[in-house]
Amino acid sequence: MDPSRKRRIRLVVALTAAVLLSSALVYTSFSAGSDEKTAGQLLDSAVPGETYTLAGTVEPGSVRRADGVLWFRIMDPNRPGVSARVRYTGLVPDPFREGRGVMVKVQRSGAGSALFIAEKDSMVTKCPSKFQVAPEELERRQADPDGLPPDRRAAA
Amino acid sequence: MAGVGHALLVIALAVALYGIGASLHGARSGRRAWVDSGRRAVYALAGVLTLAFALLEAAFLRSDFSFQVVASHSSTTTPAFYKATAIWSSQEGSLLLWVWLLSLWSSLVLFLARRAVREIAPYATAVLLGFATFFLGLLVFMENPFATLAVAPAEGVGLNPLLRHPAMMFHPPALYSGYTLFSIPFAFAVGALVANRLNAEWIHATRRFALAAWLFLGVGIVLGARWSYTELGWGGYWAWDPVENASLMPWLTGTAFIHSIMIQEKRGMLKTWNASLILATGTLAILGTFLVRSGILDSIHAFGASTLGVPFLILIATMVVGSIGLVLWRRDALRSEHRLDSLLSREAAFILQNVLLVAMCFVIFWGTFFPLISEAVTGSKSSVGPPWFDRYTTPVAFAIVALTGIGPLIPWRRATVRNLRRNLAVPLAAAAVALVALALVPGVLDEPKAWAFAGIVAFVVAGVAQELWRGTRARRVMAQEPAPMALVSLIRRNRRRYGGYIVHAGFAVLLLGVAISSSFERSKDVSMQPGDRTSIAGYDVRYVRATTRTGSEKIVFGAVLEVRKDGRHVATLTTTRGFYPSQDPSLGIVGRFFNGEAESEVGLRAGLGRDIWVVVAPDLLPLQRIIEEGDRTFAAAMRSVARDGADVDGEALQQLFALRDQAIAGVARRWVTRPWPADFRLIVSPMATWIWIGAIITLAGGAIALWPAPAGGRRKVTAAYAARLARDLARSSREAADVA
Numbered sequence: 001m002d003p004s005r006k007r008r009i010r011l012v013v014a015l016t017a018a019v020l021l022s023s024a025l026v027y028t029s030f031s032a033g034s035d036e037k038t039a040g041q042l043l044d045s046a047v048p049g050e051t052y053t054l055a056g057t058v059e060p061g062s063v064r065r066a067d068g069v070l071w072f073r074i075m076d077p078n079r080p081g082v083s084a085r086v087r088y089t090g091l092v093p094d095p096f097r098e099g100r101g102v103m104v105k106v107q108r109s110g111a112g113s114a115l116f117i118a119e120k121d122s123m124v125t126k127c128p129s130k131f132q133v134a135p136e137e138l139e140r141r142q143a144d145p146d147g148l149p150p151d152r153r154a155a156a
Numbered sequence: 157m158a159g160v161g162h163a164l165l166v167i168a169l170a171v172a173l174y175g176i177g178a179s180l181h182g183a184r185s186g187r188r189a190w191v192d193s194g195r196r197a198v199y200a201l202a203g204v205l206t207l208a209f210a211l212l213e214a215a216f217l218r219s220d221f222s223f224q225v226v227a228s229h230s231s232t233t234t235p236a237f238y239k240a241t242a243i244w245s246s247q248e249g250s251l252l253l254w255v256w257l258l259s260l261w262s263s264l265v266l267f268l269a270r271r272a273v274r275e276i277a278p279y280a281t282a283v284l285l286g287f288a289t290f291f292l293g294l295l296v297f298m299e300n301p302f303a304t305l306a307v308a309p310a311e312g313v314g315l316n317p318l319l320r321h322p323a324m325m326f327h328p329p330a331l332y333s334g335y336t337l338f339s340i341p342f343a344f345a346v347g348a349l350v351a352n353r354l355n356a357e358w359i360h361a362t363r364r365f366a367l368a369a370w371l372f373l374g375v376g377i378v379l380g381a382r383w384s385y386t387e388l389g390w391g392g393y394w395a396w397d398p399v400e401n402a403s404l405m406p407w408l409t410g411t412a413f414i415h416s417i418m419i420q421e422k423r424g425m426l427k428t429w430n431a432s433l434i435l436a437t438g439t440l441a442i443l444g445t446f447l448v449r450s451g452i453l454d455s456i457h458a459f460g461a462s463t464l465g466v467p468f469l470i471l472i473a474t475m476v477v478g479s480i481g482l483v484l485w486r487r488d489a490l491r492s493e494h495r496l497d498s499l500l501s502r503e504a505a506f507i508l509q510n511v512l513l514v515a516m517c518f519v520i521f522w523g524t525f526f527p528l529i530s531e532a533v534t535g536s537k538s539s540v541g542p543p544w545f546d547r548y549t550t551p552v553a554f555a556i557v558a559l560t561g562i563g564p565l566i567p568w569r570r571a572t573v574r575n576l577r578r579n580l581a582v583p584l585a586a587a588a589v590a591l592v593a594l595a596l597v598p599g600v601l602d603e604p605k606a607w608a609f610a611g612i613v614a615f616v617v618a619g620v621a622q623e624l625w626r627g628t629r630a631r632r633v634m635a636q637e638p639a640p641m642a643l644v645s646l647i648r649r650n651r652r653r654y655g656g657y658i659v660h661a662g663f664a665v666l667l668l669g670v671a672i673s674s675s676f677e678r679s680k681d682v683s684m685q686p687g688d689r690t691s692i693a694g695y696d697v698r699y700v701r702a703t704t705r706t707g708s709e710k711i712v713f714g715a716v717l718e719v720r721k722d723g724r725h726v727a728t729l730t731t732t733r734g735f736y737p738s739q740d741p742s743l744g745i746v747g748r749f750f751n752g753e754a755e756s757e758v759g760l761r762a763g764l765g766r767d768i769w770v771v772v773a774p775d776l777l778p779l780q781r782i783i784e785e786g787d788r789t790f791a792a793a794m795r796s797v798a799r800d801g802a803d804v805d806g807e808a809l810q811q812l813f814a815l816r817d818q819a820i821a822g823v824a825r826r827w828v829t830r831p832w833p834a835d836f837r838l839i840v841s842p843m844a845t846w847i848w849i850g851a852i853i854t855l856a857g858g859a860i861a862l863w864p865a866p867a868g869g870r871r872k873v874t875a876a877y878a879a880r881l882a883r884d885l886a887r888s889s890r891e892a893a894d895v896a
């Protein structure tokens with residue numbers, strides 16, 4: 001066979017394979033991807049049995065633990081005062097705490113229910129390398145040096 | 157001092173801009189003096205940035221809280237080791253580290269190549285200084301590391317507890333060294349394209365830097381994986397987190413590059429591919445820095461600083477458009493000198509391996525950026541999880557590892573049936589023996605993928621062993637050396653080749669550890685009180701006793717567990733969770749010590765056969781009532797101390813704080829004196845240690861390949877290079893004659 005023709009055939013085969021594989025990649029990512037939703041969106045429209053990724057900040061004062069189950073509420077970043085209650089089991093990453101951004105895979109516990117059941121071990125918190133100190137924290141330091149723990153005061 | 161620091165950054169920016177101008181003018185006008193001056197600007201930049209970095213580091217070490225970055229990332233009680241590393245936990249400090257490392261590596265490459273690649277070097281200098289200008293611009297105008305506070309606080313916030321791990325000293329600088337080192341072959345590739353000097357010269361000048369970048373990035377990735385395995389308390393080493401993926405992508409394309417340049421050096425092929433690959437790798441390295449620093453993929457989190465997104469996007473867009481433009485502009489000069497002779501050749505194996513590595517990088521890129529892609533397409537942010545990544549990366553990793561075994565065993569140009577039989581017989585037999593032997597172990601066939609992968613690994617390791625044995629045997633005959641000596645001198649004289657083979661074996665072992673530990677891992681979440689027992693994967697685990705420690709930095713709640721198998725003692729494991737005090741006054745005078753940032757210390761018994769891993773998650777809720785009572789009592793006492801006089805009695809306050817410390821210690825001791833059930837996660841992970849052993853072998857192989865060859869060997873390399881160069885020159889002059 002003419003070498004240039006052979007090369008062209010090879011190229012067409014390779015490109016076809018690449019296109020097919022990329023289509024599979026695109027298709028599966030859209031079908032397997034779980035939508036990131038806020039608490040308000042889930043409260044409005046979540047269907048029981050469907051899995052969603054609930055993203056938001058853990059409401060201060062909402063965290064409770066009982067019999068190996070962690071209960072907390074996730075606030076809606078866009079709608080003040082709106083939050084979803086979550087029942088979580090499994091491992092809690094170290095960075096988890098009140099007021100911190102988390103993502104967790106959840107299913108609605110029943111039609112119209114405000115409770116969401118989290119998939120075991122599905123909680124994701126941010127990589128510690130990205131935590132920044134809030135500017136208010138530094139201002140507080142300047143305004144209220146007495147608010148420091150005593151050992152730090154002694155050392156200072 | 158802060159003023160001096162900022163002035164140094166401004167000077168550095170001016171030096172970088174001057175260097176760009178001098179280099180480009182020198183290249184255009186052909187005046188060497190300007191080119192030399194541009195190069196010296198890089199040395200000067202390294203000097204100025206070393207001073208600036210030392211100045212900031214000194215501020216951290218002496219806890220100078222008038223520096224904003226020190227006050228928000230360190231404290232007097234932060235141990236000295238972590239004070240030294242806190243500099244790169246900040247955005248400003250890590251950008252300074254980036255540009256400082258860039259200036260050091262750039263100085264090194266330009267010094268080593270000062271008498272070579274004369275046409276390319278000035279453009280490469282301008283590109284490297286362009287990167288420096290970008291980062292210095294960010295530091296001078298947006299993220300000043302030398303910003304000061306009007307009133308210095310008495311104490312700083314301290315280093316984020318989660319960053320307190322020995323790897324903090326090496327993990328970030330290793331990653332940043334990897335990223336900055338990849339910008340060197342990137343810059344020389346741009347230089348070669350602009351100067352239209354597209355033979356193997358630029359590759360020869362920067363090959364070692366690409367390898368160093370690959371090595372440093374690999375060290376950084378492995379240290380990060382180890383860190384999350386032992387510290388973050390979730391029992392994993394890889395989670396397909398965007399920041400992890402950001403470091404893996406340039407490592408994959410970089411791996412492809414250090415293989416495919418061999419084909420260009422040996423056969424003058426794949427010029428377009430190599431140029432594109434290193435341009436992509438350099439861009440991915442910047443993208444990695446961008447992902448870590450911009451917070452673009454974590455915008456739901458309140459802690460990310462995303463002010464740097466726009467400048468980074470402009471830089472990345474410039475790199476992408478510029479790279480594509482340059483490759484298209486020089487497409488004629490990038491034509492291959494030869495065609496692929498046969499699909500059964502080492503070149504073909506390299507090309508296939510390159511395609512697979514790039515495909516894997518594409519999969520990871522797609523998955524990482526999927527939240528942004530889906531938002532752009534459907535309007536709703538969607539993300540894919542680890543199972544999606546595993547589905548695609550596992551088969552590709554299978555094929556790549558198989559190729560690491562096949563590649564070294566088939567010859568360049570064309571393999572014959574005879575030499576295939578000669579080279580493949582032993583590795584294939586080893587794989588067959590391994591597969592049969594493993595099939596006899598009960599339970600192994602339940603995980604067919606892991607079983608098959610073990611066969612591939614046996615093939616790779618046997619292939620490498622065969623090559624080393626053959627080389628050693630030949631050397632013994634030639635040099636009359638004893639076998640160990642012959643092996644050492646064989647590797648010493650062919651560092652690149654045998655270092656590479658060792659990398660292959662190590663990488664196969666690493667992935668074997670991943671395959672076996674993830675397939676056969678057993679984990680269990682259990683709630684236990686001291687004295688309780690549980691069992692996992694044939695091990696009996698007893699919660700022996702609770703421990704507590706109240707230190708100046710944190711309150712630690714721990715547990716001691718005894719692990720036995722068939723009645724025999726296997727290990728005593730200690731796991732703890734430390735709580736760092738919060739500075740939030742609303743949490744209460746006592747409560748803030750129990751509600752701050754927490755970090756886990758894992759109890760780990762590592763072994764060649766299996767790791768036993770345990771972490772405790774103490775539930776502090778039973779202490780809540782007594783903590784609240786303490787808060788009320790001490791708040792009242794504080795008010796009375798404050799009311800007693802116009803000036804607060806310092807001594808009374810100190811006594812009150814001493815009493816509070818005793819109360820805190822008393823509260824914490826209840827964990828031991830009146831223990832209540834605690835949650836544990838237990839993991840038994842077979843062969844997990846082989847991940848780290850494989851990583852060490854891989855990185856040692858990389859270091860061997862990187863190390864300069866002995867004088868004799870170098871002469872040989874130089875001779876081969878000279879021969880190639882002569883062929884290139886002859887070709888160019890023929891082409892010139894044809895054109896004429």
